[in-house]
Amino acid sequence: MIDIKNVSFSYDRKRSILQGVSVSFSQGKTYSIFGPSGSGKSTLLALMGGIITPDSGEIWINDHNIANLDGRLIRRTMVSYIFQDYLLFPFLTAQENVEIAREISNPHENNGGEKTRKLLNELGINESLLRKQVRYLSGGEQQRVGIARALVTGNPVLLADEPTGNLDKATANDVMQLLIKLTKEYNKCCIIVTHSEMIRSQTDYSLLLDNGCLKQVETNLK
Amino acid sequence: MIFRRTILFIERKHRETVILTVLLFLLFSFFFSGVVMYQSTESYRDKALAEIGATLQISYLPELDESTLDGVDQNILSRVQSIPHVLGVDVAPPSLSGSCIPLGLKTVKTHSGFNPEQQPSPIYTDEEARMESDCVDLIGCSAIPLRNQFRNNMSVISDGSFPTNDNPGVLISRYFAELNSLRINDVISLKYLYSDASAMASEVKIVGIYDTTLKFEILEENDMGVAVYKASPYNAVFTDFDTASKILDRDNTVYNFKVYVDSPKNLDAVQEAVQKLPMEWDKYKIYNETLSFYNEYASQIDTVFSNSLRLIILTSTVGIILFMVVYSIWNNQRIRDIGIFEVLGESYIHILMIYVFETLILSFIAAVLSVPTSYFLIQFISQTNSPEFVSSNIINIITPYDTGEYDINPVYAVSIDIKALLLLLIFVFMIVGITGVALMFLLKKSKLQEMLKAGEES
Structure with missing residues (x-):
């Protein structure tokens, strides 16, 4: 699914962030990446989505070296992001936010509106919340919309950067359970950057990134 | 999408x-x-x-008197006429006009606006005003078609033709003609209002009649009293230069003339050409009438x-x-x-x-x-x-x-x-x-x- 081969990255070629990281991610599995601040976790997600490019090494997604692809194409067809601060269009409704993502990824899909609605309902966004501008939704509700937006695209990879960072513990737990459940249901590869022990314990694998190097891989699979 | x-x-x-x-x-x-x-x-x-037109006025200096001048040579006028962009030369203005009594005829009193009978004049005595009101305004002109009202089609010849030195006579308004049952080739008698009592009236032939869309509205500011009727466009009588000289008892020497140009843009060029002609420029001045009128x-x-x-x-x-x-x-x-x-x-x-x-x-x-x-x-x-x-x-x-x-x-x-x-x-x-x-x-x-x-x- 995703093969990261000996990837290094530095800002302005001076401050090294990642040094020779190699790791593979598989479809249908969930991963958490943890480590101290500045260890390169979010940078690794940005590299996988083509937002930034590595100084050296290669990233392969579904047998495509993403160095040869446009970043927008990668995000339109391969990876979807879930952000800590949701990054939704605040003036659009929950449904409209998800619809836009679906239209960009699958512009010719029939009956997409129904699919969007069903997905949002699955995530606990009921009919009345669907038509509310997201600025009036709670943090938990906004993150559910963010997850729906990532899932609706049909992209095989979900990249979540501290998805529960702005949520209280109970809501964070609910949201995480939903994310992991739907990741499995939709057979996605989900990679979550987190500081949360709770998330680490819920993902199939957890990876420690320290000082730009991958130090440890643990599994919760029995 | x-x-x-x-x-x-x-x-x-x-x-x-x-x-x-x-x-x-x-x-x-x-x-x-x-x-x-x-x-x-x-x-x-x-x-x-x-509407203002493009004209240059050549006049003798105001401190001079006509008696001290020889007048403008006919050769000069011909040369002005041949300057490029010149439409015509009017050798009469502004002096060759005056109030004339149309003997045995009435003048047109049709007007709108204020009633001049109720507007006493500080300029004229009652008698003078009354006499003026029964006069027509004789306008001697050698380029009648180029005058503002004809050039802008506000007045149009409906019968006959424009008077010229070769076609001497007068051009009158339709209103004046109908009021007095006058027709083309009729002869009328005009006498200059301020000529000697012994002077004879001049008999002139009507060579043209014009229709006009001009109005005659008397304004609140009228200070001419009833004499204002003389200024009515319906009482204007146009005539050629020689006939006007004869009726007004003036010699036919040209002292001033006006040059009509095809466009305001060409005024400067024409002015330059006119100034190069051998005239007594120490006695004459030339000015851009359009510009001064426009500016004013x-x-x-x-x-x-x-x-x-x-x-x-x-x-x-x-x-x-x-x-x-x-x-x-x-x-x-x-x-x-x-x-x-x-x-x-x-x-x-x-x-x-x-x-x-x-x-x-x-x-x-x-x-x-x-x-x-x-x-x-x-x-x-x-x-x-x-x-x-x-x-x-x-x-x-x-x-x-x-x-x-x-x-x-x-x-x-x-x-x-x-x-x-x-x-x-x-x-x-x-x-x-x-x-x-x-x-x-x-x-x-x-x-x-x-x-x-x-x-x-x-």
Whole structure:
């Protein structure tokens, strides 16, 4: 699914962030990446989505070296992001936010509106919340919309950067359970950057990134 | 899909939409008002110049007397006539005219406005005024067709022809002819009002009759009393130079002459050519009658002209700057939204189109609303700024009566033509272009991570 081969990255070629990281991610599995601040976790997600490019090494997604692809194409067809601060269009409704993502990824899909609605309902966004501008939704509700937006695209990879960072513990737990459940249901590869022990314990694998190097891989699979 | 998304953004961002539309609406309204005023003034100026005509007046110096002058040589007049762009030369004005009694005939008293019987004159005694009122105004002229009212088709020959030295006689108005049952080739007797009592009346043949659309409105300012009837365009009797000399008992020496030129643009060239002719230039002066007339009575035109130009420049500059400043209030939000589109994988061209369409739609709504608003804005500006100018015309300023000869429509008469609309359209596209270029610059220069951080700041 995703093969990261000996990837290094530095800002302005001076401050090294990642040094020779190699790791593979598989479809249908969930991963958490943890480590101290500045260890390169979010940078690794940005590299996988083509937002930034590595100084050296290669990233392969579904047998495509993403160095040869446009970043927008990668995000339109391969990876979807879930952000800590949701990054939704605040003036659009929950449904409209998800619809836009679906239209960009699958512009010719029939009956997409129904699919969007069903997905949002699955995530606990009921009919009345669907038509509310997201600025009036709670943090938990906004993150559910963010997850729906990532899932609706049909992209095989979900990249979540501290998805529960702005949520209280109970809501964070609910949201995480939903994310992991739907990741499995939709057979996605989900990679979550987190500081949360709770998330680490819920993902199939957890990876420690320290000082730009991958130090440890643990599994919760029995 | 992109257009639908643009509409969705416009609908949802109501506050931004309303503020930007209002701003654009004000910008376009002032701009369009300026353009319409500018164009109206331009056509008003052209019309005023056409009505004033293009003429040069050559007169002897005021301190001299005719008795000290030899007069202008006929050869000189022929040479003036042959200068390029010269339409004709009138060798009579301004001296060869005067009040004449049409013996056995009545003068036309038809008029509108004030009743001169109730307007005592400080200039004439009652007797003088009464005598003048029964006179016609004999106008000796060697270029009658070039006179203002004939040149501008306000008076048209309906019977006969113009009098000339080769076709001597008089040209009278249809009103005067009908009042006295006169026809072409009839002979009338005219006597100069101020000639000796013993002087004989002159018999002249009617060679032409003209119809006129000129009016005769007596104004409140009339200080001629009943003598004003003499000035009625219906009592004007045009005649050739030689006949006028004979009736008015003047010698036929040419002391002054007027040169009619085809366009005001050629006046300077003709003036230069005339001044090169071997005349006694120490005794004569030449002046641009059009320019002095225009400067004296129509200089407001240029004031309005330059003011509307200022309005266009000021509105465009201030308006565009203000629009960009207000537009940039939502810049962080906009950068963040563009960042979200990029994260979702939207193409560069689609992102650009959404925001360009957005400005285009708002601009078109504002532009459509600004057209009727400009109409009222122009009316408002004209009413508050120069009411006397709007309601006045040139001749009102100089005479106690109005013949309509110099009536010109007010500058602010709103005529929204295709050219003005086209300029507005260009301005709309200019605004859209500026925002489009600014957006392209933003898209090219900004990094996605920075764009998403702009969202955090907002």
